Amino acid sequence: MNVVIYDGDCGFCQYWIRWLLKHDSNERLLFADQYSAFFQSLPVRTADSVMLIAGRHSYTKSDAVIEILAAIGCRKLAFAGRLVPKVLRDALYEIIAKYRHRLAPKSCEIMPDAYKKRFIG
Template identity: 35%
Template sequence: MKETYVLLYDGECGFCNFWVNWVMQNDRKGIFNFASLQGNFGQNFLTNKSLPLKRFNTLYLIRPDGTVDEKSDAVIKICSLLGCWYKLGVVFKIVPKFLRDKIYDVVAKNRRKLASGNCPLPTKEQRKKFIN
């Protein structure tokens, strides 16, 4: 049985949905599942971690061992897991976390402006990767 990771994201954000679709398309190993922070799984996760239930300004990556990456650490881990050229994203680990996360926060704050508003619906096969 292969290990899977769960990517939690803002399901009402076009920018976030764009990147979820991008990860899905580049997940050659089939190791990612997805859940919106607004859904049951996401809300349970936030509750268990004592995080705000209505503020969705970051993504979380739950590893198979239950540890959680967030913000820039999650992005870097996703890149490393996708492999190929995306693995080069780990080079950003040399940038101090506080600076990486500051940049992440600026993008997160402006993500609704960055979204095109058009999000393709997932295919039937892709829907199997979503957790409610």
């Protein structure tokens, strides 16, 4: 099971979750926001970062983004991301994370019913 943990109060994060839902045609990803009971039950926690729980592994920051892209079939993009040194990838991630609330509206449109089954609480 691959579960993407994200900030449910962030319009930027919600935009990218919608993008993932549209591009994950094989439905390899499930989603939970960081305020969910699922996330609160995890022994591993992170703040201000997307997180991917993939089996027994967990990934954060740019590693999570790369693994998420690989999971939905964007292998070339994931490969290119791995070529960039982690310290640079994470620095870019931190800049985007710092300004993410300014990059998109605070609220998002209602999630279509077809996608609701992909969210766990």
